[in-house]
Amino acid sequence: MTARTVLTEGATGVLWLVRRQQRAFLWTFAALVVALAGYIVWQRVEMVGYLRDHGIDGCADWRTYCRGKRISDPVRGSGPLADAYFHVYDVYRPRLLDTGRLLLALPVVAGVFVGAPLIARELESGTYRLVWTQSVSRTRWLAARLALPTAALVVGTAILAALYTWWWRTARAITLTDVAWGTSVPFDASGPALVSLTVLCFLLGVALGLVIRRTLPAMAATLAATAGVRYGLGVLRPRLMPTRTLVSAADGDFGAIPRHVFSTSWRGMSNGYLTRSGGKIPWDRCSSADSADATERCFTRLGSTGRAYEDIHPASHFWPLQWIEAGICLAAALALAAFCARWIRRRPTGRAAA
Amino acid sequence: MSGTVTETTSTTRGLLWLAWRRHRAALTAGGALLLALAGYVLYQRAGMVALLHDRNIAGCRIWQNPCNGMRFAPHDAPSPLRDAYERLDAHRPPLLVTGWLLLAVPVLIGTFVGAPLLARELESGTYKMVWSQSASRTRWLAALLGVPLTAAVAGTTALSALFTWWWWPARDQFAHLDRYATVPFDAVGPAAVALTVLSFFLGAALGLLIARTLPAMAATLAVTAGLLTALGALRPHPRDGGFWWVQWTQAGLCLALAAALAAFCVRRIRRRPV
Amino acid sequence: MTDENGDIAGSSALEATGLGRKYRRGWALRDVAFRLPAGCVCALVGPNGSGKSTLLSLAADLLAPTTGILRIFGHAPSAPEARARIAFVAQDKPLYPRFTVADTLRLGRELNPRWDQRAAERVVAEADVPLAARVGSLSGGQRTCVALALALGKRAELLLLDEPMSDQDPLRRRRMMGALMAEAAEHGTTVVISTHVLAELDGVCDHLLLIGDGRIRLAGESDAIQSAHRLITGARDGLDPGAGGHTVVERRTTGRQLTALVRSATAPVGDGWIVREPSLEDVLLGYLRSPDAPPLITAGARASSRDVVR
Missing domain, CATH: 1.20.190 (Delta-Endotoxin; domain 1)
Structure with missing residues (x-):
């Protein structure tokens, strides 16, 4: 007590x-x-x-x-x-x-x-x-x-x-x-x-x-x-x-995606090119190339198509x-x-x- | 009792020993931090200078087109100059972050070294114990103040020299980097060292007053954070040239203020009854 | 005073069995076993660094024992029942320097359900310490008074005081001691006072605990300890103070004369000796000077060693 x-x-x-x-x-x-x-x-x-x-x-x-x-x-x-x-x-x-x-x-x-x-x-x-x-x-x-x-x-x-x-x-x-x-x-x-x-x-x-x-x-x-x-x-x-992936048109143009998506998202999580099978080749895989031509050769060697991607967090995140x-x-x-x-x-x- | 009477000259050595003994841990930690930062600056600067040299873009403001006989390819297509600029741009965040880190040095020295001392x-x-000794x-x-102050000045001089050395080749390359902004201005040259001295004495004087x-x-x-903000707002921004003149003027002002604070500390210590 | 469990634990205020405490630099207390009956006033004596503060800190639950157990009125020191029943004044009298004396007493009132404000204020008034003064501005002696007031106001059943009078002038020491003993007598409080100057406690203690080198050397009622010893003096040659099976605590020679402190309750020591009863101080000094003398723990101070935990 x-x-x-x-x-x-x-x-x-x-x-x-x-x-x-x-x-x-x-x-x-x-x-x-x-x-x-x-x-x-x-x-x-x-x-x-x-x-x-x-x-x-x-x-x-x-x-x-x-x-x-x-x-x-x-x-x-x-x-x-x-x-x-x-x-x-x-x-x-x-x-x-x-x-x-x-x-x-x-x-x-x-x-x-x-x-x-x-x-x-x-x-x-x-x-x-x-x-x-x-x-x-x-x-x-x-x-x-x-x-x-x-x-x-x-x-x-x-x-x-x-x-x-x-x-x-x-x-x-x-x-x-x-x-x-x-x-x-x-x-x-x-x-x-x-x-x-x-x-x-x-x-x-x-x-x-x-x-x-x-x-x-x-x-x-x-x-x-x-x-x-x-x-x-x-x-x-x-x-x-998990991030959301934006994919460009075949020529690398993101024009089809509404502007507000880019303007309201947290961008730059990862970007680069897609392979034919949809795999991602991040940009920094080719960062050691010391010229633009070398960069292009590097991406081609890795199987890149012209289709670019960018990983973002949309505003809803x-x-x-x-x-x-x-x-x-x-x-x-x-x-x-x-x-x-x-x-x-x-x-x-x-x-x-x- | 029967031992030799210590000479007065050696009391200075005794006091120095006392000061070293008290700040051993801080001095060792500070030294280790200094070495680490120095290594980082050496590494970063070597990379940046090599880029400027190898890609032949020394003296080019970033995204300046054409420069040194090179120009961008049409339609935003990849080109050596654009690629070089992109790589150079990657050097900006480390430079700025290191600058902010160095700016924190005077603030931390004032707060963690100057203020607690007295x-x-x-x-x-x-x-009371120390004042009753013969010194x-x-x-x-x-x-008490001399040992940490000397260490702080030596440390910031080394850091500021290293950072100035890193920033100087790139001072005109980064278009949006105003050289009179708080970073880099207060993190380079004599201004950085003088700021350390000032914030140290500011801390000591406030410690003496507040007890x-x-x-x-x-x-x-x-107070130091306010001081840095005020300096950034009040500093003149001459259009061209005059950078070092502004640096030395600010350093002079800070040192004069620091000397006044030191004199205040001495007067107050002399007068304060035990 | 009986314990809720109704067993004999209620009759001992402090009981230790196999108690030991080890620091990084070695053992501060080793194999300590004793008991103090409730209501006694005990002097805890020993040279500096002998383990007095460690023992008191263990009792106040500021330290955990390395071996053995300690019981306060039958409870572990960490039990709330024990915490409410002890009061501790540490050697350096820790107090909040920014608090006023009144704040400090309020601290006692807020943190202790059985607080006696009048007793606390009496102690403070006794030493002419103003209630509105900041603790940080007080002299060492005045701080001690505030610490003692806090301890007395708690209405504890066991007061643990670690060298409480070391920074008092002789006049105030006498006054404080008087006030303390009056309070203790009135409420039947058990008091343990550590000191390395026995004269400080002259005549106020009925029990004695002598610690040397982390071990108990003497424990029990002062009278019993005193009367268990004899101081004998004789010629230096030809006499053996240990003859007759007496334990010789200490022997000293001055010129041709030999003086020895022997442990002997009743038996005659033999011819050729002048025998007298030593003062308590004589006994303590004898034990302090001879670290190898066997310890003496009187029957009343012996721990009931049924549950020795090592």
């Missing part, structure tokens, strides 16, 4: 403790979220206003006509419509991409500045002996210690990711078709990917701090590890779903890929949390002076 |  009281009463108490310890982080993070959210809303409202004022809202720049008016080629053309597209390209594109890069820094900062010191500091300064000898169990303490920052990070990044997705998709519907949507900006800065990546990096920091037991080395290791996670996800992402990546990150985060819980239970530290 | 001493109270506080500060490691590190990260 005593045990039961201990467990229930300790739960609210330990939340008070972690709230007290994370006060500075919670306020700083809240201020950061409010500032960034305000900036995104402001920019999007301003951008949409500009699009409306210039009559190009809802008109993708790869179309030929917008509300009956001809869009001159936005890259080389001139005229009021082309100028409007240029303005979006010059003014909002860098802001959109820079904001995306800033949001991408959130998971790294969460891992390095919030996750890594969380337990490492307690272990380094010896205060773990203070909390671990109170009536609350270590596991419960760890759960509270992890839950509060995780909740704050999830809420904050979810707000930011939702707002960014909202801004990004409006902009991408008009222009910016050269930015592959599967690269880390915008992919990791929007949707559930940002939220789950932040949680993963945070727990990576916690786990490294727990194992390394010293704040600064743990922070440095977390920085390296989060960079590794980002790189790994970048490599993994195109492979998370965006949300499934987001959820798959989020699932992977959250599973890894969960595994790390379980590891921390096991480590903290099984390994009372070996640090006390003999 | 903040940790103040937070843990170890400064003067200014000497202690000089030795707590983590907040000092976070503040240094934010």
Whole structure:
């Protein structure tokens, strides 16, 4: 019976403790979220206003006509419509991409500045002996210690990711078709990917701090590890779903495929020529040829026909890929949390002076 | 007690030893990273220079047609010049990514080396132990900051020289690579080294002011990132020539600011009662 | 105080059998077996590095034993029942430096269901530590008071204090010790205080645990240990202090005189010796100076070795 009281009463108490310890982080993070959210809303409202004022809202720049008016080629053309597209390209594109890069820094900062010191500091300064000898169990303490920052990070990044997705998709519907949507900006800065990546990096920091037991080395290791996670996800992402293959006409012309497919897809997964039997010869098979003639000879030797192919992720893959990546990150985060819980239970530290 | 009294001159050596002992792990890790990056730059540059030379496209802006007596084949058909440009284009991402990586060096040195140096001493109270030894506080500060600073300057000088050496032959080849943009500008030449010195002292000064490691590190990260953004926005972009003039001016400004921060640190350490 | 299981475990606060802890550099504790009855005040004595802190950390579940078992009121140290019943003050008094004293006491209140705010505040007031002060700005002695207040406020049944008075001035040491003992007596708390200066605990301890080199050297009631020894003095030549089957703990010669500490409860030592009862300090010093002397564990401190786990 005593045990039961201990467990229930300790739960609210330990939340008070972690709230007290994370006060500075919670306020700083809240201020950061409010500032960034305000900036995104402001920019999007301003951008949409500009699009409306210039009559190009809802008109993708790869179309030929917008509300009956001809869009001159936005890259080389001139005229009021082309100028409007240029303005979006010059003014909002860098802001959109820079904001995306800033949001991408959130998971790294969460891992390095919030996750890594969380337990490492307690272990380094010896205060773990203070909390671990109170009536609350270590596991419960760890759960509270992890839950509060995780909740704050999830809420904050979810707000930011939702707002960014909202801004990004409006902009991408008009222009910016050269930015592959599967690269880390915008992919990791929007949707559930940002939220789950932040949680993963945070727990990576916690786990490294727990194992390394010293704040600064743990922070440095977390920085390296989060960079590794980002790189790994970048490599993994195109492979998370089967790609769709676009095939050209017999003379290598893709003209039969509607333009919007190219403009809305994540392109460049693989391309090259098809053999007579439909097999793919990727372009890089012949990359060592040192002249155009040699390249052509190389493809002929490999049995290429004139029919070209390109593997793409169509626009409909965006949300499934987001959820798959989020699932992977959250599973890894969960595994790390379980590891921390096991480590903290099984390994009372070996640090006390003999 | 009966041992020889240590000469004052050797306290400097003692302080240097203390500094080396404290930063051994960081210095070793930094050295290893430097070597790896140097190897990568050597490898990449050799490949790029060989391409420029073998395909005879040195001095050609990418997609410039005709160039050096070669021209594209009609109707987008494959041609040696187009092929050479395509291969050259593949060298752009590694160059840019390395540039961004080098840009992170000053930020990381400020955050992970500069900021904790004094903040940790103040937070843990170890400064009391050191200040009661016979070396003067200014000497202690000089030795504490001197060793990591020297290492950081030596490291960034080597990195910036390597990167400049890689970028220079290609400076005009990549049409969309504005040489006054943050990358490459802040990652090459004296500007890169001066930025390291500045962010190091920025970290040290913030550490001294805030006196707590983590907040000092976070503040240094934010301030250096802001500084880089501001520099990128405020820097003049002369149409032609003047690149090195802008480089040295920016380096001079950064070093002057760093010197002011160093003076601030010395004054504050002298005045602060134990 | 009886345990839920109703067995004799309730009568011992701390019991160790075959307890050992190995670090990378070697054994810090080896083959330790003893028991401390509930309600006793025990001095844990030993030179620096003898294993005192390791033993206390094992009891506080901050370390896991390499061999053997330790029971706190019959429970494993990791059991919630044990955690709620002990309070531990580590040697370096870890506290959150950014917390105020009031925050620190609130920590105790939030994390312990049986918190006694008045007792904790009394200890803090005793040392004139302002509640609004940040822990980081306190002196070493004041921090110790806050750590002790936290331990006392927990209303633990077993207090584990690792060199609690080492940074206190003699006046405050006396006052803190008085307050501590009054609390302990009032609630029947078992107290284990480690020290390497026995004088610090002069007259307050009824039990003694001497550790040397990771092993138990002496364990039991102070009175029993003291009265089990005799200090004998005689001429240096011709006399054998071990004659009659007494265990000689230590012998020292000064000039032509021989002084020896022998273990002898009742039997006469023989002719030619001046026999007197040693002080507790004499006994401890004797054992500390002779690492090879056989250990003495009194009947009351012997562990019931029915379940030795190795």
